[in-house]
Amino acid sequence: MRLAKPAGFRDTVRFTINYHGRITQGRGLYFFPAEPGRPRHHQQVYSGGGTDGNPNWIPTYGAPNDKATWDLIARVPAGLTVVSNGRLVSDKVDPPARRSRASPPAGSRTHTVHWRQERPASTYLISLAAAPFKKVSDRWRDVPLDYYVYPEDVARARRLFGVTPDMMETFTRLTGVKYPWDGYSQTTVTDFIGGMENVGATTLVDWLPDAQAYRDRPWYRHSLIPHELAHQWFGNLVTAENWSNYWLNEGMAEFMAGQYWGFRNGPHAEDDFYLDEYRRFLASDSRRRVPLASFNSNNVYTKGALVMRMLKQHLGPEPFWASINRYLTRHSFGNANSDDLRRAVLHATGQNLDWFWDQWVYNAGYPELAVSPEYDSVAATLTLTVRQTQLDVAPADSAGPRFSTPSVFQGRILVRVGTSSGEVRKQVRLDRREQVIRVEGLRSEPNMVVFDENNAMLKVLTFEQPTRWLAHQLSRDSNLWNRSWVIDQLARRSGDTLAASALSRAARSADYYLTRAQAVAALRGFPAGIALPAVEASLRDSSAAVRETAVTTLGLLGGARAQAAVREAWKRDSSYEVRASALTALARLDSVASRPQVLAALSTPSYRDVIQTAAIGAAARAPDSTLIDGLEKIIGEQKLPSLVLATLASRGDTQALAALVRHRDDSRSWVRRWVLDAIEEQLQGKDLE
Known part of the structure; x- marks a missing residue:
């Protein structure tokens, strides 16, 4: 590019790029035709x-370390x-005569929509979504909130996304930093990865729960919505300067x-x-x-969250x-790395935590x-010998470097000892x-020993104890992590009646x-x-998760009673997950006697098709002609029936093969696609006639 006049260091040069092109599906943009x-x-x-x-x-x-403002102008049907x-x-309706090589087909009416991002953000957060959305409006303080969903999902939108204002208020109070963008939209689209935290405009998968699904605490509201909203502070307001700091x-x-x-x-939640x-x-x-903090780390979500939890426990809530x-x-509105934190x-606290960051x-x-x-008993003292047994034996990573595991981890923990006194x-x-x-100072023999009572240190603990200690702890310890560890220990003692009790x-x-479910x-x-x-009593528990377990x-x-x-x-259960x-x-206990239930479940609607999917799995494990007919009837409802039919056909099931062949030319485009994919995956090179 030749400039009209020389430019020096720190000069600003403005230029315009005119470009056009055809975008390959999935290369930045995702196009979906209507499928009636x-x-x-x-x-x-x-x-x-x-x-x-x-x-x-x-x-x-595209890298995260250079922020910009932008306008996005789109002309769509x-x-x-x-x-x-x-x-x-x-948002303006276009004159009918306005045409360009990028215009929709002749006769289509279009409109041109102009959005403006006025505060700097990383350009990987630029977003575009266009569909026949309906907008459900909400508000937090002076910030407009919009939930864009398909017309058939309007009734579900407010219950799902209605937690957003409370989450914004909570994040603002905890961090002391108000939500930093002009507004916040949450837009649902088809076949999406889950969620993408585009600045002020999160894109989400279109799995809106129905009313009955809330009995099973849907992941969408419990994890996806708060995680993507939190990115508006962590990731969008302050962005990792490179992907090695992605955590x-x-x-x-x-x-x-x-x-x-x-x-x-x-605390339990x-x-x-x-x-x-x-x-x-x-x-x-x-x-x-x-x-x-490493490029392409596989634990940025989980370990990142756990390290922040440890840091909060180490500092205390207010300093944290x-x-x-x-x-x-x-x-x-800038970038940061791990050492900036x-x-x-x-x-903020005067504490130098080099050692914490290092390990x-x-x-x-x-x-x-x-x-x-x-x-x-004479010295009234309990002695605990603690050994750190982790080994630094990891091979070199596929990217080249070999990462070390410290032979010694440091940290404060609390030991709690219970006695009858x-x-x-x-x-x-x-x-x-x-x-x-x-x-020291134990006036009687311990009946409970809790090592790291508050789970202040991320660890794996081996601590052999008498069953009576574990049983006492399970009844008295309020910490869910500790209870979970105790239950794991007791589960290994299947011959111990005290453990069972x-x-x-x-x-x-x-x-x-x-705790009940575990x-x-x-x-x-x-x-x-x-x-x-x-276990039978647990079928009457108020929690669907306990009943499912x-x-x-x-x-x-097993057995007739079970x-x-x-x-x-x-x-009779009201939970989709429990019924699935x-x-x-039932299919595991008696595959023949359960066939009527499996056949009914193939056409039973549920959130995320969990009941139908369970039935498809049962049919795949013990197929017969009736179940294969049932799989064929739902071949247009999800991809799995085609895969199961192809798998059965690959094992010589002619009825399954005939069903697949019938649908190679199905009038529904998505069914043809699923069938051909299944044939290619399971039957490549085999004669289908």
Whole structure:
């Protein structure tokens, strides 16, 4: 490019790029024609966002470390609503004669819509969505909120998205930073990845729950909405300067979702959220161990959230939120890296946490602690020998570098010891590969020992204890993480009647559904005669999650009594998830006797098709001619029936093959696509005639 006159360092040069082109489907933009007869598949186009998406349809610098303002002007058919970032400047009907090479076909009426993003943001957050949306309007303080959904979803929108104002208020109060954009829209589109936090204009998948689905605590409201909203502060207001610091976007947004539920529903709800993060982190770490701050890290969501939780516990709530406020205000409308967050903590609290950042952000892994107890009645002392057993054996990452796991993790933990004479707590600092902790002043023998009472340290704990200690802890400990660990220990003691009694009591009467559900699941390893009373009682629990676990457990315990109870759950339960699990259990217990239920379930509607999907799975495991006919009848409702039919055909089932062949030329385009994909995947190279 030749400039009209020379430009020096720090000069501003304005230029305009005129460009046009045909966009390949999925390369930045996603185009969908209307498919009449297929629910929620209207004509639409939307952008995927991201540094690997937006530069494919806009000439832009896609990396996160350069922020801009922009205008987006789109001309679309008159029946489509356009949603983008910032504020709506204009929406004008085009004159009929106005034509260009990019115009819709002759005879179509169009309108031109102009959106303007006036505050700087990273260009990977530029958004475009156009579909026959209906707008449901809401407000938080002086900020307009809009929920764009398909016409058939208007009745569901307000219940789902109506939590948004309260979440905005909570995030604003916690961080001390008001929601920073002109407005906030949430737009639902087809076949989307989940959510994309475009600045002020989040795009979401179109899985709006119906009223009955709320019995199962849908992921959409529990995780997706608060996570994407939190990005408007963490990721959009302050953006990671590069993708090696991506956890500052994703981990902090994930953390904030848990903070919302803790603020709104109390400590159990907060523990519940992060316990799920903990389990998912351990699973991802077992597959690939990398630091939090590293390019393409696989744990930016889960470990990022857990590290922020640890930091809050270490600092205390007020210093923690003062640090977050410093981070957001110091770097607002700009970029930051991991050390910027450390410096924000330093300036807000005076604490230099180099050691914390080194082990939790820049190194990989977590401590694996082995604890051995010994009680001295004469000295009235409990001695705990603590060994850190984690090994630095990770191979080099596929990207080249080899990441280290520290041989010693540091941190403060609280040891709680219960006795018949009262309880003693002692705070200690772990800072050696092996160390001894002495808890003195115990006037009687311990009946409970809780190591790291508040779960202040992310870890895996091995601590062999007498069953009576564990049973006592399960009945007295209010911390969900600790209860979960205890239940795991008791589940391994299937021959121990005290363990069974403790689990049965928790299954019936624990004060939070998650503990009850975990106790029910643990009972599946015990003899049926011992486990059945508590598991059957759990079918009457107020929580659908407990009832679902109960029917799954009954399916594994087996027997006529369990089968009858599961059949009743299939008939009468109000939860989609419970009925789907009940159907799976029935099919496992007796594939022949359950065929009428499976056939009925193939045409039973449910949120996210969970009941139908369970029936398809049962039909695949024990097919017969009736079930194959049932699969063919629903071949246009989801992709899975085509795949199952193709799998059965590959095993020599001629009825399944004939059903597939009949639908190769189905009048519905999506059915043809699904059938051909299934044939290619399962039957490539085989004669279909």
